[in-house]
Amino acid sequence: GTWTFVTKALCGRKSLLAALADVSPMLADSRLDNLRAIRSVAPRAKTMNLRLPSFSELPELVALSDLTLHSEGAVLDAVAAEAARQGRRHQVILMVELGELREGILPGGLEALYRRAAEHESLEVVGIGANLGCLSGLVPAIEQFQQMALYREFLELKFDTKLPLLSVATSVALPLLREGKLPSSANHFRIGDSVLLGSDLVHGGTIEGLRDDAFLIEAEVVEMKEKSLSPLGDTSAAIRPFADFETEDPEPGERGYRALVSLGHLDTDIASLTPIDPRVRLAGASSDLTAVNVAGDSPAFRPGDRIGFRPGYSALVRLLAGRYLPPIELIGTESDSPLPAAEAEIPVG
Structure with a gap:
């Protein structure tokens, strides 16, 4: 078999x-902006457009793009006409609905x-292909995989052709592959998510042999105070402009150390961040600030320090797509390591 590296989460950076351009032949x-960026840094790479x-x-x-995915006949006709106009032979995969909708x-x-x-x-x-998940x-x-194999066999017999x-x-599907x-x-x-973050999307955690530490988000501490850990008064979900995410529920009147970092919902998916320091717990976020509770009897951070987070896929893609992101620092490459081949440190604030 063969595989294609899905670069969507890199947002053309x-x-x-x-x-990472050399990890896959395609x-x-x-x-379009991202495909244009791929062409500029890897002009000999074969490219695939994933969106219809x-x-x-x-x-x-x-x-x-050398290859596109299709489910609409009228679009196929238009792509064929444009490919003919450009003097190109364009490859296509026909997409089949298997229940993902x-x-x-x-x-x-x-x-x-x-x-x-x-x-x-x-x-x-x-x-032929399908989207699942x-x-x-x-x-x-x-x-579902067996069903698709039968569809391919039918087309090959019906039209005396080969669909590689x-x-x-x-x-x-990677957990199924590992399990044989x-x-x-x-x-x-x-493959995109598991290459970049090592994610086991079925069972959770990290796929054995892959890395989950390629990306580090660092947010600067702008306040560190001992405070009550629950609001002092009535609250209403209608007042908060951003959706809640799961946090620990402090006891009424409980106090502790709380840090504010310069990272918010305008920057990334806060709920998809995991603090690296085990003392740190996400407590809430607004558009520009995130509150974290910090365990301990004394302040662990001070303004100017940075708190590190591991991003999930949605946090990574939203951060890299954002307009407020400072330059990304590649802090090391290891040619003999499992993918990915580079570590990226993303300072925020």
Whole structure:
């Protein structure tokens, strides 16, 4: 099998793309700006567009990507016309709906969609695929992979063709692969989260052999005080502009040390951060500040110190996509380490 590195979470950050461009023969993204960045740092890399194409972006999309995903016949026709105009033969994967309820044609329409794609000399259908887990959190089942293998076999027999790729495996399927339960017919992996963060998306934690420490977010302490750990008065959820996330419930009247750091909901998904220091617990956040409770009998930090956090996927992608992010510091590479090949330190505030 083969795999494609999904770079969406890097948000076109060229320093990170340059550090990781060689990990896979194909790089995949879903936005033109990011594909443009990939082309600039890895001009020889094969590129894949992950988001279903929009009519409005077709000229540049066809120029920037070698392979696209499809579920709409009219879009296939438009991509074929643009590829012919550019003198290119463009590769496509036809997406099938398996119950995740994101992109994909219903299985009954797959034959007609393939026939429509095959009519265009400027298109090469290289396989079929499916999305599992990214919208509804659907845990993939072995039967779904077997079902897709049968669809591919049907098309190959019906049209006397070969479809080399069965692209149904994403980060959520890696635990099945490690357990030896993934059918060998599922031969194309689209992997992003687990490469960057080592995440086991089914069981939680980190996949054995991968790293969960490639990214470090550091936020500056702007206040450190001993305070009551619960609000002094009535509260209303309607007053808070941002959704709550799970925190520890202090006892009424309990006091302790609380630090404010210069990181808020405008910067990242606070609920997706994990403090590195075991004394630190998330207590709440507003647009620009995050409150953390700090265990101990004396203040562990002072203004100007930095508190480190490990980001989850949503925290990482929102931070890297934000406009307030300072320069990212690559603090080391280890060629003999499991992926990823570089560590990134992200100072905030």
